[in-house]
Amino acid sequence: MFQNRLVTIMLIILASLTLIGVVVFILYTQVFQSEDADAEPSIEEVIERSVETSEITTNLYTNQVIRAVFVIEADSEDAKEEVEMRDFQVNNIIISELSDMSAQDLQGSEGMSMLEENIRSRMNEIMQDGSIVRVYIKDKVIQ
Structure with missing residues (x-):
């Protein structure tokens, strides 16, 4: 039972880190895309x-x-x-x-x-x- 809990906790932490990484990536790309849209055209x-x-x-x-x-x-x-x-x-x-x-x-x-x-x-x-x-x-x- 102890190993089952440990695996569950590890999966929750892994899923949380993945979700945080995806959110950070999306926010990062959106911020830089909006700055590029405001830039002067070549x-x-x-x-x-x-x-x-x-x-x-x-x-x-x-x-x-x-x-x-x-x-x-x-x-x-x-x-x-x-x-x-x-x-x-x-x-x-x-x-x-x-x-x-x-x-x-x-x-x-x-x-x-x-x-x-x-x-x-x-x-x-x-x-x-x-x-x-x-x-x-x-x-x-x-x-």
Whole structure:
């Protein structure tokens, strides 16, 4: 009877240690996975999820002409495909944003950031499969 108790106690201790090990492993992997999800994407991931617009030439509010190229970064591959399909809507949003601006509105980093943010927010209104993370001005000439 003594050996039966000893075996039972050893099995309980072994099961407890195994259970503790499994819980620690799960918690450990979950903590590091959530930190990886918050990490900045690599440049390869950004390029894979980005769409470059064709060169857009339009008038500003002050009748000056702007030529610009934008790069639109989506949050997923599905969102990138949706942006590519909505290219005419993207161009329309960009042209309408530019038509309300003057050359002075686009001077400096603050003006360019404001334009990028306005385009991003308007595009997110029409997106169905994901969202736009960031809009970059790749090229800009005002005449």
